[in-house]
Amino acid sequence: MLAKRIIPCLDIKDGQTVKGTNFVNLRQAGDPVELGRAYSEQGADELVYLDITASHEGRKTFTDLVKRIAAHINIPFTVGGGINELSDVDRLLNAGADKVSINSSAIRNPNLVDEIAKHFGSQVCVVAIDAKQTGDDWKCYLHGGRIETDKNLFEWAKEVNNRGAGEILFTSMDHDGVKNGYANQALSILAERLTIPVIASGGAGRMEHFRDAFITGKADAALAASVFHFGEIKIPELKHYLCKQGINVRL
Amino acid sequence: MNKNRIYVHTVRKDIRIKKRKLLKHNCYLLKRMKIAVIKYNAGNIYSVDHALRRLGIEASITSDKEELMSADKVIFPGVGEAGSTMNFLRKHQLDKVIKDLKQPVLGICLGMQLMCRFSEEGNAHCMGIFDTDVKMLRPTRHEDKVPHMGWNTLTHVRSSLFKGFTKDEFVYFVHSFYVPLNEFTAAQTDYILPYSSALHKDNFYATQFHPEKSGTAGERILKNFLEL
Numbered sequence: 001m002l003a004k005r006i007i008p009c010l011d012i013k014d015g016q017t018v019k020g021t022n023f024v025n026l027r028q029a030g031d032p033v034e035l036g037r038a039y040s041e042q043g044a045d046e047l048v049y050l051d052i053t054a055s056h057e058g059r060k061t062f063t064d065l066v067k068r069i070a071a072h073i074n075i076p077f078t079v080g081g082g083i084n085e086l087s088d089v090d091r092l093l094n095a096g097a098d099k100v101s102i103n104s105s106a107i108r109n110p111n112l113v114d115e116i117a118k119h120f121g122s123q124v125c126v127v128a129i130d131a132k133q134t135g136d137d138w139k140c141y142l143h144g145g146r147i148e149t150d151k152n153l154f155e156w157a158k159e160v161n162n163r164g165a166g167e168i169l170f171t172s173m174d175h176d177g178v179k180n181g182y183a184n185q186a187l188s189i190l191a192e193r194l195t196i197p198v199i200a201s202g203g204a205g206r207m208e209h210f211r212d213a214f215i216t217g218k219a220d221a222a223l224a225a226s227v228f229h230f231g232e233i234k235i236p237e238l239k240h241y242l243c244k245q246g247i248n249v250r251l
Numbered sequence: 252m253n254k255n256r257i258y259v260h261t262v263r264k265d266i267r268i269k270k271r272k273l274l275k276h277n278c279y280l281l282k283r284m285k286i287a288v289i290k291y292n293a294g295n296i297y298s299v300d301h302a303l304r305r306l307g308i309e310a311s312i313t314s315d316k317e318e319l320m321s322a323d324k325v326i327f328p329g330v331g332e333a334g335s336t337m338n339f340l341r342k343h344q345l346d347k348v349i350k351d352l353k354q355p356v357l358g359i360c361l362g363m364q365l366m367c368r369f370s371e372e373g374n375a376h377c378m379g380i381f382d383t384d385v386k387m388l389r390p391t392r393h394e395d396k397v398p399h400m401g402w403n404t405l406t407h408v409r410s411s412l413f414k415g416f417t418k419d420e421f422v423y424f425v426h427s428f429y430v431p432l433n434e435f436t437a438a439q440t441d442y443i444l445p446y447s448s449a450l451h452k453d454n455f456y457a458t459q460f461h462p463e464k465s466g467t468a469g470e471r472i473l474k475n476f477l478e479l
Contacts, residue, residue: 002442003402003421045402071301076464096297121331123398123425166398197396250402250421
């Protein structure tokens with residue numbers, strides 16, 4: 001049976017991981033390759049590396065980092081941040097990334113999704129969506145949640161599904177950082193309406209939250225950052241817990 | 252008694268040394284082996300190269316006919332679309348070269364599908380090494396997402412590729428088309444329906460999943476192939 005995936009997310013700035021970590025046994029706690037390898041050895045199913053560098057110089061550093069990750073990590077990884085056109089996708093895939101994640105650039109230019117799917121295949125195209133609930137409506141946001149758009153979460157997700165996206169990475173901005181669980185209701189609506197896998201993001205604080213995202217939210221994968229980085233939840237323990245709860249995970 | 256113990260100890264030490272020597276010899280043989288990875292227009296060929304390097308092996312990534320034919324082992328990786336890729340292979344006559352290879356060949360993902368007869372993806376006529384067609388995964392319930400993406404298990408394994416493989420181990424899949432069960436099926440996976448996650452016929456081996464992305468389980472499968 002297909003396993004539910006656990007995905008740690010690493011924020012990268014100038015080639016280094018941004019958030020502090022609890023991995024005391026690492027030679028270089030800030031090294032994204034070392035950290036990725038540690039997660040992989042603990043049983044992470046995939047990794048996401050998000051480049052939050054703004055400068056042009058930083059982009060080159062990130063590409064070099066992607067090459068190092070590809071050489072050292074033996075599980076799939078997705079890279080995101082600053083991908084605006086097909087040439088960016090080409091550069092990162094050539095560096096060895098398995099998938100790319102696009103967010104604001106897809107909203108600004110939805111054709112980018114079609115183009116990536118056509119040139120490189122749907123499986124490399126992850127569309128990340130940041131959304132916030134206002135009343136009954138879920139609105140999509142741009143630039144890490146700074147600019148509101150008129151796009152509805154469910155309509156936009158369906159549109160990119162039809163355009164050829166391979167996966168949706170949905171972050172609920174209201175849940176992100178609160179550690180009070182994922183946005184399970186919205187997740188389950190996405191799962192029912194889409195034909196592609198959905199990755200839950202934003203809100204993990206306890207192991208039960210992962211269980212709920214998989215059972216109530218019907219997510220295919222769950223992404224988290226700080227609970228893993230600070231060692232509040234350890235991946236082997238989490239997976240054993242989920243297994244006991246009857247969820248199929250890779251042990 | 253004491254003598255006996257010393258004797259046993261010496262024999263055990265002897266076995267250990269022999270084992271170590273054999274292991275060293277195997278590593279040496281693996282490193283001396285000529286491994287070729289077929290270079291063509293498909294994506295992510297280099298991830299196989301990286302995986303081989305992690306095993307300490309320097310492969311040549313090539314589309315040169317002579318080099319492919321003289322290699323000890325050939326790996327045919329691939330992520331991409333069947334129709335256009337098959338056209339590319341035909342244009343460069345790589346389809347004939349691959350079909351005529353006599354040494355062990357490992358097709359991965361799209362590589363495996365192109366080794367079959369016909370693919371519904373782009374209605375492509377493929378190499379026909381495995382006399383079976385490639386079909387599109389069609390979900391029967393809304394929980395079934397396509398592509399089949401993520402970690403899944405193998406059952407009914409019957410190939411030396413899976414030496415040391417246990418039924419609880421997972422490997423990584425990403426695909427929207429599948430090969431039905433047939434006489435060459437060397438492993439099965441159940442997603443939407445039971446299908447062939449590995450094939451084997453004579454010197455041709457193939458996996459639908461990506462051993463190069465499947466952690467330590469995948470590394471073992473690659474190593475088993477190299478040791479064939």
